[in-house]
Amino acid sequence: MRTQDSSGRTPAAMTYDTSAPRRLLGRLRDVMAGGGQPQERLDKVVTLIAESYDAEVCSCYVMRAGEVLELFATHGLLQSAVHNTRLRVGEGLVGEIAAHARPIALADAWSHPAFAYRPETGEELYHSLMGVPIVRGGRVVGVLVVQNREERTYHEEAVETLETVAMVLAELLTVAQLVNRQELLPVDGNALLPLRLEGMGLNGGVGIGVAVLHQPQVRVGRLVSEDPEAEHERVRAALSTLRAEVDGMLDDDTVKTHAGDGFGDFRDVLETYRMFAEDTGWITKINEAISSGLTAEAAVQKVHDDTRVRMAHVSDPYIRERLHDLEDLANRLLYHLVGGEQVSSRGALPDDAVLVCRNLGPTELLDYDRAKLRGLVMEEGSRTMHAVIIARALGVPVVARVGGLLTKVEPYDPIILDGDHGQVFIRPGDDVREAFEKSLKHRRRKLAAYSALKSEPSVTRDGIPVDLMLNAGLLMDLPHLDETGAAGIGLYRTEVPFMARASLPQVEDQQQLYRRILDAAGERPVVFRTLDVGSDKVLPYWHGQPEDNPALGWRSIRISLDRPAILRAQLRALIQAAPGRELRIMFPMISEVSEFVAARRLLDMELEREERLRGPGALPSVLKVGTMLEVPALIWQLPQLLSRIDFISLGSNDLVQFLYACDRGNPKIADRYDVLSPAVLRVVDQIARQCRTAGVPLSICGEMAGRPLEALALIALGVRTLSMTAGGIGPVKMMLRSLDVGGAEEYVRGLMDLPDRSVREKLRFFAQDHGVVLS
Known part of the structure; x- marks a missing residue:
C-alpha cells in the first residue's frame, strides 16, 4: 500500500530484500531454540525483528485478562514502559489491530484517527507504523509492531513477512505461557461451582454424562x-x-x-x-x-x-x-x-460422553463412537452446520451458541444438556441431576406412549378426523413417516438440499432426489414447496446485495420469478420424478394473486414441454397446485386466489411475524407477542371460513401446528390438516384423541372477542377442566 503525507508527497518506500524473510525466520528459529527465560528470548526477538526491518522500534503486546493488551517487550521505546503500558482492545492503533485481527501499515500513524499517544513510552519521535495481529488457534493473543522516525511506506511483502514472523512468535507466547491460562478464566470459571449456561437448542433431547473436550489442534x-x-x-x-x-x-x-x-x-x-x-x-x-x-x-x-x-x-x-x-x-x-x-475416539470414549467444543467439522464428529455419545455442546454452530445435520441424523442432542463454554468446563466434568430448551448444566448438583434423570425417564415413557399411538386413527373423541402431516427437508427425515404414523409430508422444503451443495443442483440430480422422496412416502401425499431462499437461508453460489430488511426483501418466490430458469428447472425435475403418480406443488411467499398466476404459467409451460417430448404418459396422473399463505396482504385477496388453487397452507411463523411487525429471530422481542392472541385466532378463523366456503383444503404448517395447546385452538377453528416436525406428531395426536371439538369450538370462538394480550392460560384451564391431554 502507498500513502501520502499532508503536503501530498509520497513517502519513500522501504527497500525490500526478497531473501530477507528466510534469513529472518532462520535467526528467529535459533533464538527460540536457545536457552534462557521466556522474557529474555522475547527481548531478543524484538531486537532481531527491528534489525531485520531496519526499524528504530519493534514492540510486542500480549493479551491479558479483560481484553487488555500489555507491552511485554520493546526495542526502541522506553524500557520503563514494559509491563506498565496497557491498551484496551479497540484503543489506539494496537487495539484496532487486535479488535479486527487485521494488519495496519501507515506512513504517518499520528494522522490516523485511531492513534492514541502514550507519553510513558517515548514514542513521540516515531511517525510510520506497521503492525500485525499475533494469532493462535483462531484467537488474537497479541500484536507485533515496528515503527520508524521518517514517514515510510511499507511494502505488502513486508507486511506478509511480519505476519509470518508473528505466527512463529505466537508459538513462543503459547509454549512459554507468559500469561497463565487461569488468569483469562472468568471468576466463576475458577471455582468449581455448578453453572447453568444458555444456548440454542439445535436438536432436541436430554444428554447426561461427562464432558469430553474436542481439542483437535x-x-x-x-x-x-x-x-x-x-x-x-x-x-x-x-x-x-x-x-x-x-x-x-x-x-x-x-x-x-x-x-x-x-x-x-x-x-x-x-x-x-x-x-x-x-x-x-x-x-x-x-x-x-x-x-x-x-x-x-x-x-x-x-x-x-x-x-x-x-x-x-x-x-x-x-x-x-x-x-x-x-x-x-x-x-x-x-x-x-x-x-x-x-485421531479417532472410537473405543476411547467414556460410556456417557458429552462432546464439548468451539465448533466441529462433519468428519470430526464421525470419528467418535456414536454409541457412546450422549450429546454435543458448542460455543458456535447453527442449524445449517454440516456437523449439526449429521448429529440430527444420529439422534444426538445438540446445544450451540453457548458463550464462554470452553473457559468454564474442564475435562470429565459432569454435564447435562437440554436440547429442547437450549440449556447446559456444568457440574450440576445432585438435585438437578436427579430432576433431569427423572425427566429423561419420563421422556422415554412419553416417547413409548406416542409410539404406541402411531397406528391408531387420528380422530377426536367426537369422531372428527384430523390429518397429521410431517414437515421435512432432508432424506434423513423420511424414516419419521413410519416411526410417527404421519399421514404424509405436508411440507417438503426443497431448498435444504440446495443449501447443502456448493453449486446449483442439475435437473437430473433434483429429479432423483424427488423420486426417492415419493418412493419413501408410498401412497401417502407429499407437498413439495418450491425453492424458498433468501432472508436467513443463503445459498453459497448466489451473491446478492446486502439488504436492510432481508425477511422483507428479495426472497422466495420473488427470486424464483426473477430467475425463471431456476424455477423452471425445479418444476421440470418435479414433473419428471412423478410420471403416473400424484404430484403436489406449493409456491411460497405469495403476496398477490398475480404472483401465483405467473408461477402457475411457468408450471404449465413445463407440463406442455414434458408432454411434447415424452407423451402424456410421462405426466403425473394427478396434479395439485397450492400456495403458502404467509403475507397478510393475501388474506384480502382470498376470493380471487381460492378459485385458482387446489389447496392452501398457512405458514404461521412468517404470517404472525408480519402481522405483528415483529422479528421472530430477535431475542428482545421474539416472545413479546403470542400466537394464542385473539388477533391471531381471528385471522385463522377468517381464513378457515373462506376456505370451507370455497371447498379448498387448508393446512397449517408453522410451529404452532406442532404444539398441543395451539393445535387445540386450530382444530377448534376448523383446521383439519396440521403439518409439523416429527417430534410434534405424538403429543398432538394424544391431545386430539382426548378432545371433544364441539365444546372446544364454542369456547375458543368466545375468546376471540377478548382484549387480552393472550388467551393461553384460559385455554390451558379449559383443557384441564375437560380432560384434554397436553403432555
Missing part, C-alpha cells in the same frame, strides 16, 4: 524449513492421503448403517467437504507460505489462522459455517503432516 513443533521443495512435496502427499481418507468415509458401511435412509444427505455433506480439499485458493496460500520459509505444517496453521480471524467478521451465516469444514480439513492435514495417527 496439533502441536506444530518445527516452524522454519530448510528445503521448500521438500515441504511442497509433503503437502501434496498429505493432501492425497486426506482425500483418500474422505473417500473411505463415503464408502464406510458403519456410516451407511447409522445414516439409514438419510445416507443421501450424509453423502452430500461429505462430498461437499471433499470439494474443500480440492480448493485451489486454499492450497495456493499454503504453498505461498511454504515458499516464504515455513514448514508445511506451519504453513497450514498460518493460512488457517488467517482465514479464521478474517471470517469471524463475515456476517453471512452460510459462509461462516463453512469455516468449520475448513478447520476440520486443516486439522486432518496437520495430523498427516506431523506423522501422527489420525
Whole structure:
C-alpha cells in the first residue's frame, strides 16, 4: 500500500530484500531454540525483528485478562514502559489491530484517527507504523509492531513477512505461557461451582454424562524449513492421503448403517467437504507460505489462522459455517503432516460422553463412537452446520451458541444438556441431576406412549378426523413417516438440499432426489414447496446485495420469478420424478394473486414441454397446485386466489411475524407477542371460513401446528390438516384423541372477542377442566 503525507508527497518506500524473510525466520528459529527465560528470548526477538526491518522500534503486546493488551517487550521505546503500558482492545492503533485481527501499515500513524499517544513510552519521535495481529488457534493473543522516525511506506511483502514472523512468535507466547491460562478464566470459571449456561437448542433431547473436550489442534513443533521443495512435496502427499481418507468415509458401511435412509444427505455433506480439499485458493496460500520459509505444517496453521480471524467478521451465516469444514480439513492435514495417527475416539470414549467444543467439522464428529455419545455442546454452530445435520441424523442432542463454554468446563466434568430448551448444566448438583434423570425417564415413557399411538386413527373423541402431516427437508427425515404414523409430508422444503451443495443442483440430480422422496412416502401425499431462499437461508453460489430488511426483501418466490430458469428447472425435475403418480406443488411467499398466476404459467409451460417430448404418459396422473399463505396482504385477496388453487397452507411463523411487525429471530422481542392472541385466532378463523366456503383444503404448517395447546385452538377453528416436525406428531395426536371439538369450538370462538394480550392460560384451564391431554 502507498500513502501520502499532508503536503501530498509520497513517502519513500522501504527497500525490500526478497531473501530477507528466510534469513529472518532462520535467526528467529535459533533464538527460540536457545536457552534462557521466556522474557529474555522475547527481548531478543524484538531486537532481531527491528534489525531485520531496519526499524528504530519493534514492540510486542500480549493479551491479558479483560481484553487488555500489555507491552511485554520493546526495542526502541522506553524500557520503563514494559509491563506498565496497557491498551484496551479497540484503543489506539494496537487495539484496532487486535479488535479486527487485521494488519495496519501507515506512513504517518499520528494522522490516523485511531492513534492514541502514550507519553510513558517515548514514542513521540516515531511517525510510520506497521503492525500485525499475533494469532493462535483462531484467537488474537497479541500484536507485533515496528515503527520508524521518517514517514515510510511499507511494502505488502513486508507486511506478509511480519505476519509470518508473528505466527512463529505466537508459538513462543503459547509454549512459554507468559500469561497463565487461569488468569483469562472468568471468576466463576475458577471455582468449581455448578453453572447453568444458555444456548440454542439445535436438536432436541436430554444428554447426561461427562464432558469430553474436542481439542483437535496439533502441536506444530518445527516452524522454519530448510528445503521448500521438500515441504511442497509433503503437502501434496498429505493432501492425497486426506482425500483418500474422505473417500473411505463415503464408502464406510458403519456410516451407511447409522445414516439409514438419510445416507443421501450424509453423502452430500461429505462430498461437499471433499470439494474443500480440492480448493485451489486454499492450497495456493499454503504453498505461498511454504515458499516464504515455513514448514508445511506451519504453513497450514498460518493460512488457517488467517482465514479464521478474517471470517469471524463475515456476517453471512452460510459462509461462516463453512469455516468449520475448513478447520476440520486443516486439522486432518496437520495430523498427516506431523506423522501422527489420525485421531479417532472410537473405543476411547467414556460410556456417557458429552462432546464439548468451539465448533466441529462433519468428519470430526464421525470419528467418535456414536454409541457412546450422549450429546454435543458448542460455543458456535447453527442449524445449517454440516456437523449439526449429521448429529440430527444420529439422534444426538445438540446445544450451540453457548458463550464462554470452553473457559468454564474442564475435562470429565459432569454435564447435562437440554436440547429442547437450549440449556447446559456444568457440574450440576445432585438435585438437578436427579430432576433431569427423572425427566429423561419420563421422556422415554412419553416417547413409548406416542409410539404406541402411531397406528391408531387420528380422530377426536367426537369422531372428527384430523390429518397429521410431517414437515421435512432432508432424506434423513423420511424414516419419521413410519416411526410417527404421519399421514404424509405436508411440507417438503426443497431448498435444504440446495443449501447443502456448493453449486446449483442439475435437473437430473433434483429429479432423483424427488423420486426417492415419493418412493419413501408410498401412497401417502407429499407437498413439495418450491425453492424458498433468501432472508436467513443463503445459498453459497448466489451473491446478492446486502439488504436492510432481508425477511422483507428479495426472497422466495420473488427470486424464483426473477430467475425463471431456476424455477423452471425445479418444476421440470418435479414433473419428471412423478410420471403416473400424484404430484403436489406449493409456491411460497405469495403476496398477490398475480404472483401465483405467473408461477402457475411457468408450471404449465413445463407440463406442455414434458408432454411434447415424452407423451402424456410421462405426466403425473394427478396434479395439485397450492400456495403458502404467509403475507397478510393475501388474506384480502382470498376470493380471487381460492378459485385458482387446489389447496392452501398457512405458514404461521412468517404470517404472525408480519402481522405483528415483529422479528421472530430477535431475542428482545421474539416472545413479546403470542400466537394464542385473539388477533391471531381471528385471522385463522377468517381464513378457515373462506376456505370451507370455497371447498379448498387448508393446512397449517408453522410451529404452532406442532404444539398441543395451539393445535387445540386450530382444530377448534376448523383446521383439519396440521403439518409439523416429527417430534410434534405424538403429543398432538394424544391431545386430539382426548378432545371433544364441539365444546372446544364454542369456547375458543368466545375468546376471540377478548382484549387480552393472550388467551393461553384460559385455554390451558379449559383443557384441564375437560380432560384434554397436553403432555
